[in-house]
Amino acid sequence: MTARAAAGVPLLDLQAQYAPIRDEILSALTRVCDSQRFILGPEVDALERDLVTHLEAGHAIAVSSGTDALLAAMMALGIGPGDDVLTTAYSFFATAGCISRLGATPRLVDIDPVSYNLAPDALRAAITPQTRAIVAVHLYGQCADMDRVTAAASEAGVPVIEDAAQAIGARYHGRQAGSMGALGCFSFFPSKNLGAFGDGGLVTTRDEALAREVRLLRNHGAEPKYIHQRIGGNFRLDALQAAVLRVKLPHLGRWSGMRRANAAAYVDLIHDAGLGDRVGVPVEVPGCTHIYNQFIIRVPARDRVRAHLTERGIGSEIYYPVPFHLQPCFADLGYARGDFPHAERAAEETLALPIYGELTRDQQALVVAALAEALNESEPSAFSL
Numbered sequence: 310m311t312a313r314a315a316a317g318v319p320l321l322d323l324q325a326q327y328a329p330i331r332d333e334i335l336s337a338l339t340r341v342c343d344s345q346r347f348i349l350g351p352e353v354d355a356l357e358r359d360l361v362t363h364l365e366a367g368h369a370i371a372v373s374s375g376t377d378a379l380l381a382a383m384m385a386l387g388i389g390p391g392d393d394v395l396t397t398a399y400s401f402f403a404t405a406g407c408i409s410r411l412g413a414t415p416r417l418v419d420i421d422p423v424s425y426n427l428a429p430d431a432l433r434a435a436i437t438p439q440t441r442a443i444v445a446v447h448l449y450g451q452c453a454d455m456d457r458v459t460a461a462a463s464e465a466g467v468p469v470i471e472d473a474a475q476a477i478g479a480r481y482h483g484r485q486a487g488s489m490g491a492l493g494c495f496s497f498f499p500s501k502n503l504g505a506f507g508d509g510g511l512v513t514t515r516d517e518a519l520a521r522e523v524r525l526l527r528n529h530g531a532e533p534k535y536i537h538q539r540i541g542g543n544f545r546l547d548a549l550q551a552a553v554l555r556v557k558l559p560h561l562g563r564w565s566g567m568r569r570a571n572a573a574a575y576v577d578l579i580h581d582a583g584l585g586d587r588v589g590v591p592v593e594v595p596g597c598t599h600i601y602n603q604f605i606i607r608v609p610a611r612d613r614v615r616a617h618l619t620e621r622g623i624g625s626e627i628y629y630p631v632p633f634h635l636q637p638c639f640a641d642l643g644y645a646r647g648d649f650p651h652a653e654r655a656a657e658e659t660l661a662l663p664i665y666g667e668l669t670r671d672q673q674a675l676v677v678a679a680l681a682e683a684l685n686e687s688e689p690s691a692f693s694l
Contacts, residue, residue: 375496
């Protein structure tokens with residue numbers, strides 16, 4: 310085993326990704342510094358053109374974060390007080406937080422226990438005359454069941470926003486994440502498969518009118534300058550982040566392929582270690598291309614397992630320990646423990662292991678060895694969904 314593996318395994322090693330492209334990154338940053346054009350401008354325009362092609366989207370509007378992408382998308386649809394917006398009970402906070410921030414009400418739906426995405430039957434049952442939109446999250450890098458989600462939305466006459474913050478490059482029956490709903494929202498947070506050197510985000514749409522609205526909203530609703538057609542916000546992506554993303558974008562397919570290879574290796578290592586009946590591994594749904602923004606396992610006594618991994622120097626994370634309906638800030642929604650059992654169980658059992666592209670097989674073997682130790686110290690129990 311290598312010295313690198315023996316030293317432990319971090320959850321994420323951004324230095325390993327940065328080192329081979331360092332000179333190119335620094336050159337791009339220098340280009341922006343020399344131009345002294347830092348807000349929007351030609352770097353952002355070029356990034357948007359590149360992303361339209363890469364994501365097979367009609368329009369790509371770069372914004373300041375994944376959260377602001379969701380906020381701008383909802384604002385473009387006119388979401389506001391009195392509106393209900395259906396979404397998952399289990400995701401990163403911004404998914405539901407942006408709904409409430411606009412004065413609308415998040416109406417929550419349980420998840421499919423295999424994909425962790427919206428359960429389509431539960432979604433259909435939750436639609437009411439007050440439903441104004443649906444936010445479908447492509448959690449952990451795998452698309453939701455968009456055929457059934459969009460069919461339910463179409464019958465109700467409401468738009469779908471794709472929260473693709475964790476799923477850039479993921480596909481659903483050949484279609485790109487972010488290309489199937491009225492609007493798609495992406496995050497360029499540094500830990501993502503395509504990460505900036507800070508916050509950044511993107512909105513995609515095939516609807517020219519919606520694209521025009523998002524562009525207006527991201528700059529305080531001003532058109533022309535100082536004449537404000539809408540009350541928008543400062544959702545602009547800066548040129549330095551765009552320059553970094555332009556360097557990284559050509560590598561995205563290869564990096565995601567490396568994550569997929571690492572995911573397959575983990576599954577083999579887990580089964581070879583005799584843990585197949587004690588560890589729930591990710592399932593790639595037929596027709597989907599998973600890009601493994603996270604590699605999520607399910608284990609009994611999750612917190613004890615994680616503590617053992619930490620003792621062995623193995624990085625891990627819990628995404629997400631408290632589902633939306635049990636968050637203090639959403640107490641007024643009237644939900645209670647037990648309302649969304651699949652989301653609650655996922656919050657109690659899931660654990661993310663290191664999956665970044667530069668992870669070595671020796672490091673993965675070290676992770677699985679520590680996982681086996683942790684499970685062998687626990688009471689033996691088979692895992693089932």
